[in-house]
Amino acid sequence: MTRREFPKGFLWGSATAAYQIEGSPLADGAGASIWQRFSHTPGKTVNGDTGDIACDHYRRYADDVKLMRELGMQAYRFSVGWGRVLPDGNGRVNEKGLGFYDRLVDTLLENGIEPLCTLYHWDLPEALDNRGGWLNPDIANWFADYASVMYRKLDGRVKKWATLNEPWVVTDGGYLHGALAPGHENLFETPIASHHLLRAHGAAVKAYRAEGKNQIGIVVNIEPKHPASDDPADIAATKRADAYMNRQYLDPIFFGRYPGEMKEVFGEAWPEWPAEDYALIQQKIDWLGLNYYTRGVTKADPKAWPVGGRNEPPKGAVLTETGWELFPKGLTDTLVWMKERYGDLPLYVTENGAAMKDPPIAGGRVQDQHRVDYLRTHLSAVNDAIKAGVDVRGYMVWSLLDNLEWSLGYSKTFGIVHVDFKTQQRTPKDSARFYAEVIASNGGAA
Numbered sequence: 001m002t003r004r005e006f007p008k009g010f011l012w013g014s015a016t017a018a019y020q021i022e023g024s025p026l027a028d029g030a031g032a033s034i035w036q037r038f039s040h041t042p043g044k045t046v047n048g049d050t051g052d053i054a055c056d057h058y059r060r061y062a063d064d065v066k067l068m069r070e071l072g073m074q075a076y077r078f079s080v081g082w083g084r085v086l087p088d089g090n091g092r093v094n095e096k097g098l099g100f101y102d103r104l105v106d107t108l109l110e111n112g113i114e115p116l117c118t119l120y121h122w123d124l125p126e127a128l129d130n131r132g133g134w135l136n137p138d139i140a141n142w143f144a145d146y147a148s149v150m151y152r153k154l155d156g157r158v159k160k161w162a163t164l165n166e167p168w169v170v171t172d173g174g175y176l177h178g179a180l181a182p183g184h185e186n187l188f189e190t191p192i193a194s195h196h197l198l199r200a201h202g203a204a205v206k207a208y209r210a211e212g213k214n215q216i217g218i219v220v221n222i223e224p225k226h227p228a229s230d231d232p233a234d235i236a237a238t239k240r241a242d243a244y245m246n247r248q249y250l251d252p253i254f255f256g257r258y259p260g261e262m263k264e265v266f267g268e269a270w271p272e273w274p275a276e277d278y279a280l281i282q283q284k285i286d287w288l289g290l291n292y293y294t295r296g297v298t299k300a301d302p303k304a305w306p307v308g309g310r311n312e313p314p315k316g317a318v319l320t321e322t323g324w325e326l327f328p329k330g331l332t333d334t335l336v337w338m339k340e341r342y343g344d345l346p347l348y349v350t351e352n353g354a355a356m357k358d359p360p361i362a363g364g365r366v367q368d369q370h371r372v373d374y375l376r377t378h379l380s381a382v383n384d385a386i387k388a389g390v391d392v393r394g395y396m397v398w399s400l401l402d403n404l405e406w407s408l409g410y411s412k413t414f415g416i417v418h419v420d421f422k423t424q425q426r427t428p429k430d431s432a433r434f435y436a437e438v439i440a441s442n443g444g445a446a
């Protein structure tokens, strides 16, 4: 194994999201989310799986934090269920819901683990969706008011905030293709939801500047896009795919404008927005989170709506269980690209991991060598970006636990810790043991 030096103080942790692990979606006065409704809608998730129980983390959080400590975790990226704290989405605060996150943060700190808090990881309160949700311009204020409740309660103990997790997935999955909650398939709604997500992000950052004393950023998913061939149609489709996924959200935040290709992608469905929106969206942020899993290879295809290009991994590509090509170099390239395009602000890899066909537990072990190999190659890729001068400050593996993989239910497992959903028994996989060594050696074991 080659020794890989990571900077002193590099932050090693794991990531999860509320609806994917907590269970107890309506406990203690919590308001239902759009994922509660979506997962209970027949046909929307594999096997009709829901987050009713998930990893039962709402009740088992103390044991899960103990497990993080045993693995040597230094940080934990979690998300807050908006509806748990504000059952109607705005207005009255549910103290019991807020109390869960208060206790979770204290338990993390007591175990020497830094909490990183994501305010929105896809589980919009149903009550707000009933008022238009991300299609209602008022949501920027609803989100900022909710964010302020969380800042007042947790800021100081939480020193790194993220407003949104992956606005691209929220809109592409939830408003364009309908694969994710709230399940809309509407070309005209999609850019409106995107724009309101960005305005909500800006409003929450602005609210943070009024009362927060630490750092706030945003988490985006980025896939480097490569043309399937040097056919000009493939190259043009690749540019559109890159704009649509990789630049659509960070360009407005850093440059106050959308990529020029967006008009091509959405055509008559692409709206114009007033200058004051861009001023709100362009609030200065302190750090950027990158969720990296794979690259995209784009083949021109007029039927592949709305980009006019479909993803086509090359022949012979090795794929994970979710069909994503193993391409660790894309992680290096993306980190370098983010620094070069958006500036030298602190970057965190806020998600990286893989769904693999894990072998069954045998003798208390899950020998997930494929996942160990995935982590090793991607950690090496992070190290290459650091050596290239990128200010990468931490890495959160996705995910701590096997959990509800959204519409794919429990059929796909990303955890470094196996969860038996019948008994709720946690079993660290070989990848957890490997990751514990990586942390203990500050990357040396990678």
Ligand SMILES: OC[C@@H]1[C@@H](O)[C@H](O)[C@@H](O)c2[nH]c(CCc3ccccc3)c[n+]21
Residues within 6 Å of the ligand: 017, 020, 165, 166, 169, 221, 291, 293, 351, 398, 405, 406, 414
């Ligand atoms: O799919 C694995 C994880 C999810 O479980 C996380 O909640 C989510 O933040 C997340 N994002 C991505 C990459 C973007 C993506 C998500 C879903 C489908 C296709 C691409 C992968 N993941």
